[in-house]
Amino acid sequence: MSRLEVRDLTVGYEGGPVLHAVDVEVPHGELLAIVGPSGCGKTTLLRTIAGLLRAQSGEIRIGQRMVTTHGIHLAPEKRRIGWVPQDAALFPHLTVAENVAFGMLAGRGSARAARRAAKSDEVRRLLDLVDLAPLAHRAPGQLSGGQAQRVALARALAAGPELVLLDEPFGALDPMLRADLRAAVRELLRAEGVTGILVTHDQAEALSVADRVAVMRGGEVLQLGTPEEVYRTPATPWVAGFVGDAVFLPGVLHGDEVATAIGRLRAVPVADAAGLVPEDGADVTVLVRPEELRVVRADAASVADATAAHRADADRRADDGALDGIVTDVEYTGHDAMLALALADGVRLRARVTASGVVPRGTDVRVSVDGSVLAYRPEA
Numbered sequence: 001m002s003r004l005e006v007r008d009l010t011v012g013y014e015g016g017p018v019l020h021a022v023d024v025e026v027p028h029g030e031l032l033a034i035v036g037p038s039g040c041g042k043t044t045l046l047r048t049i050a051g052l053l054r055a056q057s058g059e060i061r062i063g064q065r066m067v068t069t070h071g072i073h074l075a076p077e078k079r080r081i082g083w084v085p086q087d088a089a090l091f092p093h094l095t096v097a098e099n100v101a102f103g104m105l106a107g108r109g110s111a112r113a114a115r116r117a118a119k120s121d122e123v124r125r126l127l128d129l130v131d132l133a134p135l136a137h138r139a140p141g142q143l144s145g146g147q148a149q150r151v152a153l154a155r156a157l158a159a160g161p162e163l164v165l166l167d168e169p170f171g172a173l174d175p176m177l178r179a180d181l182r183a184a185v186r187e188l189l190r191a192e193g194v195t196g197i198l199v200t201h202d203q204a205e206a207l208s209v210a211d212r213v214a215v216m217r218g219g220e221v222l223q224l225g226t227p228e229e230v231y232r233t234p235a236t237p238w239v240a241g242f243v244g245d246a247v248f249l250p251g252v253l254h255g256d257e258v259a260t261a262i263g264r265l266r267a268v269p270v271a272d273a274a275g276l277v278p279e280d281g282a283d284v285t286v287l288v289r290p291e292e293l294r295v296v297r298a299d300a301a302s303v304a305d306a307t308a309a310h311r312a313d314a315d316r317r318a319d320d321g322a323l324d325g326i327v328t329d330v331e332y333t334g335h336d337a338m339l340a341l342a343l344a345d346g347v348r349l350r351a352r353v354t355a356s357g358v359v360p361r362g363t364d365v366r367v368s369v370d371g372s373v374l375a376y377r378p379e380a
């Protein structure tokens, strides 16, 4: 079993600590995606797990083996870790098959040994796995970016690693190829039963491909959870805004409701990192996802008013805080669209609607919030 456990890890360069008491766990066979702004320490964490950097304190355990702890620093080649870098970094003087074979030799090989091993069944199996058997004798210079990344992945898997670290492996690829390759990577890691960590700058990619997502900022892990947890119940407003589109409104908490510029909304208070929950009467920051806003044409609402049943429905919406507004812009993306809205009292919002719910710019609408919202203590 190759579960990864990182405990209380602090790592720095000459300028001082870059990772501060980081905790990360990846269960056996799962893929963890790490996201965070540039410079937050993602690569530093990966390099420390790989043994390329020494930790100042903390522990790293891979499966049953403690590879980093006080006084112990297992050499990178002994950690049974595969590495897939952003630019594939294949050896230009070796063929595709020889590059994969080199990975099998776990860093102890020569070009000559790689040439011999390139003929083995295991190399053939790995090339089949990444769909590149017909290109076995090509030179790296004759491959597309996506093919080179597949070779890098096969090379990383060749040594039978317990853990594969992928550092922005799709960064240089076009969106279609990117989607194909990330699905292939996910499938391959599952098939091989290998635990993985993927660093990516693409939040949507992280949410779609990973079993769990870690959101980092300033050398700390702010939240680690399933994609749904991170998106639906973000630990802080910052996490909410980082992993997806978000509307933030100031409000005041009153019991299980919050008073905001768009009316009183049902609210769930969220504890901050110190465990403090906003108290009754406290100022809060309310999170609304754009898809939680319900937008109805104002003329549809008045047609609805014509029947008693619909009038009751309209009254209920008014109780939920439905407000008058106007659509000021429409960003159409095919399967859905983002509407920019200006409410009568000057508040501006963005609402995501399905393709069938798109209304043209200039349309008068009624806006309400579906369900309850999260209420956070305002961030400093």
Ligand SMILES: Nc1ncnc2c1ncn2[C@@H]1O[C@H](COP(=O)(O)OP(=O)(O)OP(=O)(O)O)[C@@H](O)[C@H]1O
Pocket: 013, 014, 015, 018, 036, 037, 038, 039, 040, 041, 042, 043, 044, 045
């Ligand atoms: N070799 C180094 N010496 C000194 N400081 C470094 C070194 N490498 C990285 N840093 C600093 O450590 C911090 C974290 O860098 P790191 O590369 O881990 O961030 P990252 O999250 O991977 O960034 P990016 O998304 O831009 O790749 C940054 O402030 C960076 O300037």
